Amino acid sequence: MARVETVTPFDPAEAASWMARGRPPADAARLASIWRRYPDLPASAPADDRMRRLRDRAMAMRAFHDALDRRNQQAREIRNFAYTASRIAQGVGDDRDRAILAGRDRHGYRWMPSVRYAEGLMVARGGRAYAPHCTGEERDAYDRGFAEGGGDPGDIFDAARRALRVAVARQTPAEPALARPLPSTWPKPDDARRPTPWSRRLIILGAAEAGLASGEADCPMVLPTLLAREGAADTIILIVAGGVLVDRESCVTASTWPPPPADLPALLADRDVDDILVAAQGADLAVIDAHASLLPLARHQERLRHTAALQRAQFALWLDRGLCAGESRAAGHIRWGKVNRGLVARLGELTATYTGKDAQGHRIAITLTATGTPAAGYVACDGAELAPAVFVSRRKAVRGAMEGALRRFAGAIRLPASTR
Numbered sequence: 001m002a003r004v005e006t007v008t009p010f011d012p013a014e015a016a017s018w019m020a021r022g023r024p025p026a027d028a029a030r031l032a033s034i035w036r037r038y039p040d041l042p043a044s045a046p047a048d049d050r051m052r053r054l055r056d057r058a059m060a061m062r063a064f065h066d067a068l069d070r071r072n073q074q075a076r077e078i079r080n081f082a083y084t085a086s087r088i089a090q091g092v093g094d095d096r097d098r099a100i101l102a103g104r105d106r107h108g109y110r111w112m113p114s115v116r117y118a119e120g121l122m123v124a125r126g127g128r129a130y131a132p133h134c135t136g137e138e139r140d141a142y143d144r145g146f147a148e149g150g151g152d153p154g155d156i157f158d159a160a161r162r163a164l165r166v167a168v169a170r171q172t173p174a175e176p177a178l179a180r181p182l183p184s185t186w187p188k189p190d191d192a193r194r195p196t197p198w199s200r201r202l203i204i205l206g207a208a209e210a211g212l213a214s215g216e217a218d219c220p221m222v223l224p225t226l227l228a229r230e231g232a233a234d235t236i237i238l239i240v241a242g243g244v245l246v247d248r249e250s251c252v253t254a255s256t257w258p259p260p261p262a263d264l265p266a267l268l269a270d271r272d273v274d275d276i277l278v279a280a281q282g283a284d285l286a287v288i289d290a291h292a293s294l295l296p297l298a299r300h301q302e303r304l305r306h307t308a309a310l311q312r313a314q315f316a317l318w319l320d321r322g323l324c325a326g327e328s329r330a331a332g333h334i335r336w337g338k339v340n341r342g343l344v345a346r347l348g349e350l351t352a353t354y355t356g357k358d359a360q361g362h363r364i365a366i367t368l369t370a371t372g373t374p375a376a377g378y379v380a381c382d383g384a385e386l387a388p389a390v391f392v393s394r395r396k397a398v399r400g401a402m403e404g405a406l407r408r409f410a411g412a413i414r415l416p417a418s419t420r
Contacts, residue, residue, distance in 0.1 A: 013039065027068070034060045077111035096122055103141065113141035124149025127163035182289045183278045186303045188310075189318040192333040193300050195407070196275040197323045199234040202268075202298070204288055206280030210239045212251075219281050220308045222315050231324035236271060238262060240284040245291055264294040277318050278303035279311070320403070328380060330410030334403055345402050348410050350375055352402040361391040364402050366409055378412040386412055 011017045012035040018028035038057035041050045087093035099121045103114035120142040130153040132142045152158045210223045237248040244261035273296045304311040337344045342354035351369045366375040366388045374388035392401045
């Protein structure tokens with residue numbers, strides 16, 4: 001079926017006609033005023049008068065288009081500077097990008113003079129010969145950048161001297177960086193790590209995780225949960241407060257804000273740290289990265305990642321790895337499965353099975369995987385014999401009790417049958 005389209009007649013003396021064809025209101029009003037001031041003369045008018053009218057209108061339109069070109073050029077320069085600044089903010093900008101912004105900020109240059117300023121600066125610093133390839137304001141900007149970079153076009157030995165300086169600098173070996181990963185790259189906690197005494201653990205918290213700020217990041221507040229855990233008082237706790245790292249005691253008792261930064265070498269001098277956890281995001285994590293060279297190297301170096309729910313689960317795994325004084329538990333990944341009545345878990349030679357509920361509560365049986373017989377004769381490090389059956393009062397506590405029982409049995413000593 002054919003469709004009939006109606007086209008509005010174009011009247012150049014009406015601003016609405018220009019706006020209907022994409023012109024902004026201000027430009028449309030100016031174009032319409034030019035056409036009202038210089039309308040077309042009728043065909044009966046003398047040819048000289050009609051040509052004169054066309055020239056007058058063309059001159060008025062030229063002023064309009066010149067102003068439009070200047071406005072577009074200014075917008076283009078603003079976009080160019082914004083793109084250069086965004087490269088630097090993202091960490092992908094180079095010295096040339098920084099020099100371009102320096103030409104704008106220090107000397108008030110527009111885009112092309114700023115580019116020429118950066119070219120002169122980089123040529124001088126790179127030991128290359130003076131070659132402006134521009135004139136006018138751009139030439140002046142190039143000369144200024146070349147002079148600020150240490151160049152002197154009036155010296156015939158200038159290029160050779162600068163090239164020699166660059167070659168010597170390249171031959172000088174740079175100071176090696178510390179061969180350790182930044183805390184922001186550490187993996188998330190898991191259940192296969194070795195349990196560690198609380199006295200050999202270090203945790204570094206961001207302000208939001210410590211409850212000092214209502215952080216906008218997706219992160220949980222973990223300090224109250226840590227302090228409620230038995231034995232956690234022996235842990236070294238550092239907090240990012242006011243852009244510096246402070247220990248928890250100083251943060252609580254400080255009379256000024258931000259508190260004085262912690263003396264990390266003195267604080268960690270007499271402590272053997274085997275387990276470090278970082279719970280921080282965003283700017284707080286960047287502060288911790290800046291202090292990476294002052295942190296000790298440890299067997300386990302981890303940080304909480306991803307959403308708040310996942311971070312809480314990861315933090316629970318890290319808490320469960322803490323050992324109180326005189327406690328012994330095994331490490332390793334527990335393999336979980338399903339049986340008719342519920343869960344089954346295996347660690348090494350041992351299997352924990354949920355056998356249901358009886359008069360004493362929800363029962364968990366610890367057996368030898370190879371034979372299926374009860375795990376009898378296991379003795380903890382304090383000399384107490386471990387019972388091969390564990391009871392819990394709540395169904396929701398079964399999984400945690402199974403994991404704890406398996407690790408206690410796997411970390412215990414099995415006495416020979418003759419000594420039982």
